[in-house]
Amino acid sequence: MGKTSYHHGNLRAALLAGAGDLLEEKGPAQLSLREAARRAGVSQTAPYRHFDSREALLAALAAKAYHDLATALNDACKSAAGAPATLHALGAAYVDFAVENPQKFRLMFGPDITMMEEWEDTRAASADVQNIIETTVGDYLEARRIRLKTPLVPVASAWSLIHGLAMLMIEQRLGEMSDEDRSALVASVTGFFVTGG
Amino acid sequence: MGKTSYHHGNLRAALLAGAGDLLEEKGPAQLSLREAARRAGVSQTAPYRHFDSREALLAALAAKAYHDLATALNDACKSAAGAPATLHALGAAYVDFAVENPQKFRLMFGPDITMMEEWEDTRAASADVQNIIETTVGDYLEARRIRLKTPLVPVASAWSLIHGLAMLMIEQRLGEMSDEDRSALVASVTGFFVTGG
DNA sequence: TATTTGAGTTGACGGCGTCAACAGCAAGCT
DNA sequence: AGCTTGCTGTTGACGCCGTCAACTCAAATA
Secondary structure, eight states: OOOOOSSSSOHHHHHHHHHHHHHHHHOSTTOOHHHHHHHHTSOTTGGGGTOSSHHHHHHHHHHHHHHHHHHHHHHHHHTOOSHHHHHHHHHHHHHHHHHHOHHHHHHHHSTTSOOOSSOHHHHHHHHHHHHHHHHHHHHHHHHTTOOOSOTHHHHHHHHHHHHHHHHHHHTTTTOOOOHHHHHHHHHHHHHHHHHOO | OOOOOSSSSOHHHHHHHHHHHHHHHHOSTTOOHHHHHHHHTSOTTGGGGTOSSHHHHHHHHHHHHHHHHHHHHHHHHHTOOSHHHHHHHHHHHHHHHHHHOHHHHHHHHSTTSOOOSSOHHHHHHHHHHHHHHHHHHHHHHHHTTOOOSOTHHHHHHHHHHHHHHHHHHHTTTTOOOOHHHHHHHHHHHHHHHHHOO
């Protein structure tokens, strides 16, 4: 079978699953290797056979989270017709993902993991997300017949706008708001990008 | 004198100063109460006479950081002529502050402190920053004769844009860049806000 | 001068990340 | 078959950490 295991039976996956739960419950900073081991039913140092360090486990978790975000963004883009609608959908999906998975989002964009050469998976998964944003903005520019030597400015602008909005929302800096108010604000702000201030 | 001290001589201030250094060196997550006490030359539990917990010390540090940011923003706004220029200056100052004080910025907007009712100072200092942004955007709207029932959308848009840009920059998500490239990008992105995409 | 009180110390508890040394099981070699 | 090797997991320890209870001591007060 695919399960390459004998002692525990795929401890690596069990650790990732338990750590994933733990991440949602307590956030990246409070996620402890020992607790993850406890949940997997193994001793406190067993995780070191599968992860070099706590940070390595967080990096693996982050890679999975980036993948989830990429999937959500792709799905949202697919179900939108036309470049402006796609851009809207991208922004909404980005903020929705952050609001629904705040701890994953904090892990991905926080200081808990450093984007080093080690953990190439994490870097690659992060680059996937970045590419989706770049392509979507690129398509939008093309549809509006805007041609630049480099699309860095619009890409940075669009990404900054939705990323900042996501951050301010999950850190409660825009005040508490209902789900409807929230999605209305997201729509208005992404609309702001398209129409300008 | 103002120094209300006898044993150590204003330990509270010494702790805040040492913790401030520590914050810049290692970031909020790695800032330890014991190390701050060591730097102030007192025992490990002495800080508890001045701060209820580690989080309380971080909250005090954050209040100071918010105050610094408010000062930087106010200074930048004062030395700009006209509402659009002021808005530009605000955005540039915001991002500059984040880039020059990444650890302070992470503390302010990260999950290390929860904006609770306790630590009213922190909440108030944070509200100051928010007010500066709101007023500046409000003035800009007024100058352009734009009147809305609530300026929430433009305020959220402007703040999101500069906040997201700051975040992506200090977490190195836009690639490494020179100082000139960085400030050029900041200018372009804030310009993007004014002219629209 | 006697007492109270605020500021700092000592010692301890449990939790953490991590390391070194050890144990057991699976597979491969002879 | 028996021996060896290498992977996987365990035990025990080290030094950090936040925090609490109990103690000491100087300064202010009565």
